[in-house]
Amino acid sequence: MWEFHSGVLGASNPYEGRGETKGLLPNGCGVTVGRAGMVLRGSGRAFLLLQVDAFYASIILFVGRVWDAITDPMVGFFISKTPWTRFGRLMPWIVFSTPFAIISYFLIWHVPDISTGQVMWYLVFYCAFQTLVTCFHVPYSALTMFISREQSERDSATAYRMTVEVLGTVLGTAIQGQIVGKVDTPCVGSPFFFGLTNSSVAMEELNMTHDTGGLTDTRNAYMIAAGVIGGLYILCAFILVLGVRERRESCELQSDEPVSFFQGLKLVMNHRPYIKLIAGFLFTSLAFMLLEGNFALFCTYTLGFRNEFQNILLAIMLSATLTIPFWQWFLTRFGKKSAVYVGISSAIPFLILVVLLDSNLFVTYLVAVAAGISVAAAFLLPWSMLPDVIDDFKLQHPSSRGHEAIFFSFYVFFTKFTAGVSLGISTLSLDFAGYQTRGCSQPDQVHFTLKMLVSAVPVGLILLSLLLFKLYPIDEEKRSKNKKALQDLREESNSSSESDNTELASIV
Template sequence: MAKKEVSKMSSFHKQVVSSDGSVSSGDGTEVDGKHEPRNSLSICNKLCFAIGSVPFKITDTALGFFLQIFLLDVAELNPLHASIVVFVGRAWDAITDPTVGFLVSRSPRTRFGHMLPWIVLSTPFAVLAYFLLWYVPPFADHGKVIWYVVFYCLFETLQTCFHVPYSTLTMFVSSEQKERDSCSCYRMTVEVLAMLIGTAVQGQIVGMASAPCIPVSSDAIEQLNNSTSILAANATGSAVYVEDTKIAYMMASCTMSAIYIFGAIVLFFGVKERSESCRGQSEAISFFQVIRRVMGYGPFVLLNMGVLLTAVAFYLLEGNFAVFCSYTLGFRNDFQTILLVTMISAVLSVPFWHWFLTRFGKKTAFYAGNSCAVPFLILLVCVKSNLTLTYIISFGAGVSIGAAILLPWSMLPDVIDDFEVHNPDSIGHEAIFYSLYVFLWKFCSGLSVGISTLSLYFAGYITRGCTQPDEVHLTLQLLISAVPIAFIVVGLVIFYYYPVNEERRQINRKRLQELRDSKPTTKWTQVIQEDSAKAELSNMV
């Protein structure tokens, strides 16, 4: 009987430890060997993971394209107050992103995973805050500013509790670079589709109830000192239309909220965090030590500087495109459709850019994607109110937007792998990397919108005016073309020094695989030790 038991344990031990030293699960599946079938993800898993990006992207798109014009023309804030709302919201985000990232890295793993509980618990409160952000309260100007600052900050905080864990989840769905790149491609394709949905839903619903502009004489423009006084003198006749527009924005926010909830549900039930992908718990060091270590890592700094400078360019285009089309080009009733064409082009271009980066490398793809935006930005301000040509230019610009969306998020996992190769004793900082990355992206977005609204304020922007001063037209042209091009050029120059190229990526992949092969997972190490002890005891008996 003892011999039979020993034989079973010895057989199980052989199943767990193969002849080459790799660990097996007993059914022939290597846990940390070279094949790792457990890390291969089905198309369904990748789609569910990608759909999880929809909640953040549709709301971020709506805020990026429509918040500025909503605050100016519907909530009827002057440009200075609108810039205060946006800047304070983004400054608050500066605190919440790294803080949430640190808390996520310190939170215990539950039976639902490490990241998913954050996503699920934050969703209902984020939806409520988002709805109230698009509501126009019956307050005076300063009361409205307080209302929008409070709910903007609240929504940004709750959205961070969703987006930082979701972004970090990329590192936990698989430990293989190829699988993570594939997940990133699925994610970015769906994100661009979400941008398309957000633009279509928000634009078409709001477009059906657009408030008419207020005629302003040329004499009034020349003598303009306070745009709100002109609004007060002319707003009586259009009060009904303004109320319809307010209701339309609330309907759009309800639709966005329903999509937000749907994305969170699909992510929760369709994606499972793989424990074998987790490379360890974070070190027991302070918050500021972690931030200093991550922010001091050279490749991460260069990636941020190069990528985020180009991101500012696209955020300037995003934040001012609706106003530019409405006033400078004169397409007030067509700008929603122009945005739709741009997003369709971006959706169609993402698979192409994924093929391009696998064929020529991520660094080359980044240069090509951003460079092709420059001629279209120049043409955009050279065209004199030609709707057909504007559609063509917008479609071309969308191709570059697809690259700007896909490439930055596919490069961050490479930097994290590089960090772990060069700092093998400093692990478990994935959430910190992603939270800082998200924070810097959001900060660039807020900075660009704040710069835009302040520039329009000093140029003499007239709230809901049918015409604008020449200074406003010049400012919009600079914000749409010259300034973004300057940011793109500087960003590409800095990105030249980014060191994680394709050769270094492959070296890192091999080194990380060697580390996994030499260090079996804790679970199977414990099984091996227990069975070895039992076998030795049985042999002694």
């Protein structure tokens, strides 16, 4: 399974089972060359390496998700309360979180040579890594608001960031796939399993008799991949810190009364345009994560393209990469709401086509390209619209400043939330349908379920998200008015500061 908004694409071996992806992939570097953040995925594969019982694996995932839900808004609030330094307010968070994130990531894939305590080991470093990635990702995302005050420049920066972010995902996929893909795990013939009343017991017996040397090779491969990706993480963070500078507005030099966490949260969550944007973003993300998370299995089992799915996924990624600049031009020319309608809905006819027609490789590649085009729009546009919401908030609450990180932290939280919901829906649906882990083929119920997960359900969610985006109030006319009002507010603040300085000088 693979995932976009969390920055991961890791379906290099679907025979190993649902959710057993290839770990973490770097998303790129900085605002000018991508995003130097990584988000944990592939936990099921790590559990396989640790040979953790399924019950404890579920506990670890649940606790990790709950902990992540707590840390996202908390980190956003703490960043908003962080004093400015000569390096900025956000950069210190990025600099200090990077080395510890790499260490915790590396230790996740290191299997300790202890008879007891492995579950606690994984739980601690899983939660630690989630927290440290949040400490990087939230300030990194919020940098968009501090590199320029011009809407066009922020939109351009977002487009560059998303373009290279996808390129970073492709690079990470290639590196991870090449290193880990050399360790092959054969599939298991389905007739053997479908004739058993307790296939999970049979799978356990098979895993126990599996060559332990293969497991050792797999662990070594993941450790090597962790080291390589950790090095890329450092490189990306280094480029980001050296290449980007925060700009502080003059009005922020004035001292503000401290705002408590719940007061700031209430202000942000009561802003109606933000709620509507998050709602549309939530369903759009869920639609494409369901599509992306199950497309590899769909290609492998339902369409029968076992040897082609890697190229199909690459076609999606390249299509998304190449069309992000197009959507940047489109939103500049026709507006962001129009770009949302056209971009996100463009995948609907192709998603219907792929399940109605018989297995056809050409049609599958066509759908992959169309999906990439829509993914690019879904990837770019919500992040481009968020700064407009923050500008609108500043006009409605001119005396309350420094909440940018809170806005972005909840955006990051809902990205992770949709990833968890997508994984839960897919796992429960496929389990109910009788999915056989590492099976060479699947029963008819699984084929039907995969068709629903890559076609009917995403189409319904996309239509619902378009309805929510229709209610989003900030159109191009509203953006222009907000831009002029903010400019007037800044000029008034600057003139007030100059007047205060003049009066102070005359008194002295």
